[in-house]
Amino acid sequence: MRAMIYNLNIQHRKPAYNRRMPPDRSRLHALVDALPDTEVEVAISFLAELGEEEIVDAETAAKLDLARAEPGGDVPLEQVRRRLGL
Secondary structure (H helix, E strand, O other): OOOOOOOOOOOOOOOHHHOOOOHHHHHHHHHHHHOOHHHHHHHHHHHHHHHHOOOOOHHHHHHHHHHHHOOOOOOOHHHHHHHHOO
């Protein structure tokens, strides 16, 4: 997948659907509206992937790194549930 980054500072009259949106969403709409047709599919793919990603804060990321570094294998979910009485 090829992604291009555009640094557009679009100043124009906002369409009616943007008037009540927060400024960041309004800017995002303007950027999407300004994309050339050849880049629309790339933008759709990128935004879809972005929406599927979980955002992890620094503390959680550190805990995940520690857990990954621990020796031992994977434990099946059913075994974890049994251990916890679930």
